[in-house]
Amino acid sequence: MRDEEERAERSVNRARQSSRPTGGSEFDFINLIRQQALKHQRKKTSSLIAHPSSLIHGIGDDAAVFEQRRGLDTVITTDLLVEEVDFRLRTTLPALLGHKALAVSLSDIAAMGARPRWALLSVGVPALIWQSNFLDEFYRGFFTLARRFRVSLIGGDVSRTPERVVIDSIVLGETLHGRAVLRATARPGDHIFVTGSLGGSYLGLKLLEGRKKPGRSLHGDVEPLMARLIKRHRRPEPRVLWGSVLGEERLASAMIDISDGLSSDLSHLCRESGVGARLDAARIPVDKTALRLSKFLPLDPLAAALHGGEDFELLFTVRPRNLARLPRRINGVAATYIGDVTGEPEKIVIREGARFRPLPRGGFEHFA
Amino acid sequence: MRDEEERAERSVNRARQSSRPTGGSEFDFINLIRQQALKHQRKKTSSLIAHPSSLIHGIGDDAAVFEQRRGLDTVITTDLLVEEVDFRLRTTLPALLGHKALAVSLSDIAAMGARPRWALLSVGVPALIWQSNFLDEFYRGFFTLARRFRVSLIGGDVSRTPERVVIDSIVLGETLHGRAVLRATARPGDHIFVTGSLGGSYLGLKLLEGRKKPGRSLHGDVEPLMARLIKRHRRPEPRVLWGSVLGEERLASAMIDISDGLSSDLSHLCRESGVGARLDAARIPVDKTALRLSKFLPLDPLAAALHGGEDFELLFTVRPRNLARLPRRINGVAATYIGDVTGEPEKIVIREGARFRPLPRGGFEHFA
Numbered sequence: 001m002r003d004e005e006e007r008a009e010r011s012v013n014r015a016r017q018s019s020r021p022t023g024g025s026e027f028d029f030i031n032l033i034r035q036q037a038l039k040h041q042r043k044k045t046s047s048l049i050a051h052p053s054s055l056i057h058g059i060g061d062d063a064a065v066f067e068q069r070r071g072l073d074t075v076i077t078t079d080l081l082v083e084e085v086d087f088r089l090r091t092t093l094p095a096l097l098g099h100k101a102l103a104v105s106l107s108d109i110a111a112m113g114a115r116p117r118w119a120l121l122s123v124g125v126p127a128l129i130w131q132s133n134f135l136d137e138f139y140r141g142f143f144t145l146a147r148r149f150r151v152s153l154i155g156g157d158v159s160r161t162p163e164r165v166v167i168d169s170i171v172l173g174e175t176l177h178g179r180a181v182l183r184a185t186a187r188p189g190d191h192i193f194v195t196g197s198l199g200g201s202y203l204g205l206k207l208l209e210g211r212k213k214p215g216r217s218l219h220g221d222v223e224p225l226m227a228r229l230i231k232r233h234r235r236p237e238p239r240v241l242w243g244s245v246l247g248e249e250r251l252a253s254a255m256i257d258i259s260d261g262l263s264s265d266l267s268h269l270c271r272e273s274g275v276g277a278r279l280d281a282a283r284i285p286v287d288k289t290a291l292r293l294s295k296f297l298p299l300d301p302l303a304a305a306l307h308g309g310e311d312f313e314l315l316f317t318v319r320p321r322n323l324a325r326l327p328r329r330i331n332g333v334a335a336t337y338i339g340d341v342t343g344e345p346e347k348i349v350i351r352e353g354a355r356f357r358p359l360p361r362g363g364f365e366h367f368a
Numbered sequence: 369m370r371d372e373e374e375r376a377e378r379s380v381n382r383a384r385q386s387s388r389p390t391g392g393s394e395f396d397f398i399n400l401i402r403q404q405a406l407k408h409q410r411k412k413t414s415s416l417i418a419h420p421s422s423l424i425h426g427i428g429d430d431a432a433v434f435e436q437r438r439g440l441d442t443v444i445t446t447d448l449l450v451e452e453v454d455f456r457l458r459t460t461l462p463a464l465l466g467h468k469a470l471a472v473s474l475s476d477i478a479a480m481g482a483r484p485r486w487a488l489l490s491v492g493v494p495a496l497i498w499q500s501n502f503l504d505e506f507y508r509g510f511f512t513l514a515r516r517f518r519v520s521l522i523g524g525d526v527s528r529t530p531e532r533v534v535i536d537s538i539v540l541g542e543t544l545h546g547r548a549v550l551r552a553t554a555r556p557g558d559h560i561f562v563t564g565s566l567g568g569s570y571l572g573l574k575l576l577e578g579r580k581k582p583g584r585s586l587h588g589d590v591e592p593l594m595a596r597l598i599k600r601h602r603r604p605e606p607r608v609l610w611g612s613v614l615g616e617e618r619l620a621s622a623m624i625d626i627s628d629g630l631s632s633d634l635s636h637l638c639r640e641s642g643v644g645a646r647l648d649a650a651r652i653p654v655d656k657t658a659l660r661l662s663k664f665l666p667l668d669p670l671a672a673a674l675h676g677g678e679d680f681e682l683l684f685t686v687r688p689r690n691l692a693r694l695p696r697r698i699n700g701v702a703a704t705y706i707g708d709v710t711g712e713p714e715k716i717v718i719r720e721g722a723r724f725r726p727l728p729r730g731g732f733e734h735f736a
Contacts, residue, residue, distance in 0.1 A: 061640075062479040062625055063445035063541070065548045070438035077431035078538060080490040080525040111430040122448040122536045157448040157536075164529065168490045168536035170446060173431070180433045257430055272429075 064154035066118065073180055075173040077108035083164040091208050094134045096234045097167070098141030104259070105171035106149065106238035107312040111257035113181035113247020114173035116240060118154045119146060122168040124161040134165075149240050179247050181316070186254035186273035188343035190317035193326070193335045195239045198262055199301050200287035202308020204233030225293045232287070236312040241330050246316055251326055255316040260362065261309045266348060267361040269315065276347035279339035279359065306350070307362060317341055432522035434486065441548055443541040445476035451532040459576050462502045464602045465535070466509030472627070473539035474517065474606035475680040479625035481549035481615020482541035484608060486522045487514060490536040492529040502533075517608050547615050549684070554622035554641035556711035558685035561694070561703045563607045566630055567669050568655035570676020572601030593661040600655070604680040609698050614684055619694055623684040628730065629675045633683055634716060635729040644715035647707035647727065674718070675730060685709055 068074075081101055083089060092100075102119060109116045121142065125134065146153060151171070208230050239257075246252035256269045262284075270277055281302065290301035316335075318326055328334060339350075349356045436442075449469055451457060460468075470487060477484045489510065493502065514521060519539070575594050607625075614620035624637045630652075638645055649670065658669035684703075686694055696702060707718075717724045 061551050062476040063443045065441050065443050065480065067545060068436035068438065068440040068442055070436065072436040073433050074436055074442065075431045075433050076488065076523060078488045078490050078523060078525050078536070080492055080527045080536065082492050082527045082529045082534070084530045085528050108430040112433065120444065120446045122446050124448055124450050124534060155444060155446060157446050159448045159450045160453050161450045161534070162452045162532060164532070166450070166492065166534045168446070168448065170488070170538055177435060183429050
């Protein structure tokens with residue numbers, strides 16, 4: 001065992017000294033944390049994929065170090081994912097869990113208008129999972145997403161657990177000084193936008209849980225539509241580019257990511273800003289797959305779009321003078337105007353046809 | 369429930385706007401995370417005790433933000449603590465667990481020669497624990513230690529878990545640029561030092577687990593001695609001031625904290641630096657309480673000092689030219705010269721009387 005461990009650590013040292021920034025080093029990283037947990041050592045793991053500009057030290061030390069640069073702010077978020085509460089192993093592929101653990105934190109960084117740079121990952125797994133290829137697949141999903149956005153894993157911890165998998169995902173990002181976009185800075189008259197589409201993730205979860213069963217005679221298109229919604233839930237796409245553009249170009253006056261659901265998250269933003277909102281139901285970008293599927297299954301796509309969680313889209317406000325500068329799409333993802341900020345604190349209404357009704361926060365129970 | 373939650377969040381907003389940096393705000397923080405987890409919302413909690421100099425935004429947003437300053441480096445570490453693996457609730461007071469969760473991460477920051485600044489805390493607890501006063505006590509222990517070292521809690525996450533308590537402690541520190549003290553930079557001829565004393569935590573754990581039972585006729589001093597060792601284990605004291613002085617004054621050429629045990633951690637440092645070490649058993653600062661107790665109980669204090677873990681002392685090396693500048697004590701805690709760095713890679717020997725013997729890494733099994 002000790003020989004194996006030393007071999008793994010030597011190979012990690014080699015990787016650190018090598019000039020290849022990725023590839024083999026990720027493999028070595030996984031080996032290292034495997035060996036560490038086998039021995040249940042508490043010594044830390046650290047990065048192999050460095051941004052050469054400012055990561056000073058990663059692997060094999062008590063902590064990771066990066067250089068501070070004048071004119072920048074650091075943004076940091078942490079997300080705890082617990083088996084049987086935030087995910088179920090029997091319905092979640094390990095690689096998708098690795099993707100999701102990073103995606104939820106990237107979404108938080110995007111919602112601050114920041115650019116993600118570094119990640120740390122604390123992982124606890126029970127012995128049986130440890131002996132499987134779970135962690136290899138988990139890290140594969142994590143690193144695939146990390147590479148896309150040039151995020152470096154610079155540290156982490158690993159532990160055994162008695163029964164459940166637990167993951168804490170930590171992501172650090174950067175903004176120009178003072179450009180972080182808060183929730184508290186929307187003003188009456190601002191326009192409200194949302195990226196992408198809403199409701200798909202919630203309906204995908206319901207399909208995954210088997211709550212929405214198709215009837216007997218199904219149209220041939222139904223299965224692929226269902227698969228698409230399930231994927232939407234399992235593989236959330238954080239709006240990283242939108243977030244950094246909205247922050248860097250000073251386009252968003254306030255922002256939050258949609259993790260609890262549009263009604264809840266808009267309510268958070270309004271409360272923090274001391275404002276209200278008036279939405280237009282006809283403008284909500286309801287998931288198109290859900291709309292098509294609702295012809296065959298008893299779904300309510302608009303209710304899912306208003307109250308379903310985990311879409312990980314960005315909800316943001318724009319001052320009227322900045323509207324002309326707002327991109328319509330970034331990398332194929334649109335931002336849709338859905339309503340306006342009003343001066344009545346925390347009063348949120350939605351127009352359906354000719355009438356306005358209050359939009360209850362997290363009111364999903366009333367609609368499902 | 370919603371009214372309660374809104375009240376809690378309003379009180380937190382008030383705390384944020386108030387000029388009092390501590391006190392009531394910690395209470396509000398605890399209220400906030402309580403309410404959050406009751407609703408199982410995934411929205412983030414954030415700081416109330418700000419370093420006014422550079423924390424830009426804490427509570428009530430997707431992430432925390434702090435300003436980067438030229439000439440500084442950020443140091444970050446994460447420690448995952450899992451119930452039944454890293455601690456047991458039946459032998460751990462919640463306040464001491466809060467203390468320990470922060471202490472282990474502060475120790476990592478100290479071992480980098482850095483000054484701790486910010487903390488984030490992800491906590492998962494089962495419903496029964498949630499309903500108890502566990503979290504109040506846990507955060508009380510956490511904040512008491514945080515205040516001592518002026519560390520601000522700037523964020524975190526909270527989740528329910530099916531059975532076990534799980535804690536991920538994240539601490540960020542700062543050093544002057546380039547002053548972080550790594551493990552890899554010891555050189556032959558450097559002197560080896562350790563802060564405080566060794567072996568007490570390990571023996572305290574054994575006493576706690578009931579493995580070292582006192583015999584029938586006990587000297588009256590034995591009980592208080594046992595209590596002191598148990599406290600040493602339960603309430604580790606991170607060497608925060610030593611760490612930042614050794615880093616800022618450029619006194620340590622390499623450093624690591626003793627979490628696995630002197631033999632293991634010295635071995636990590638030697639391997640990273642490509643050096644060996646020669647220790648002198650007579651110089652090891654064995655815990656004095658353990659020495660006194662060993663007159664009554666079958667303990668081996670030297671073996672515990674060499675191989676027992678969780679003392680959270682700092683092990684560091686000093687170039688000969690810097691020896692004169694090294695403080696003997698900081699805040700009453702001594703640093704003791706225990707041996708020298710040698711040029712034989714990874715060969716670690718210890719002198720006992722006239723003879724040298726190899727010091728096996730983590731060789732506790734052979735001694736206990």
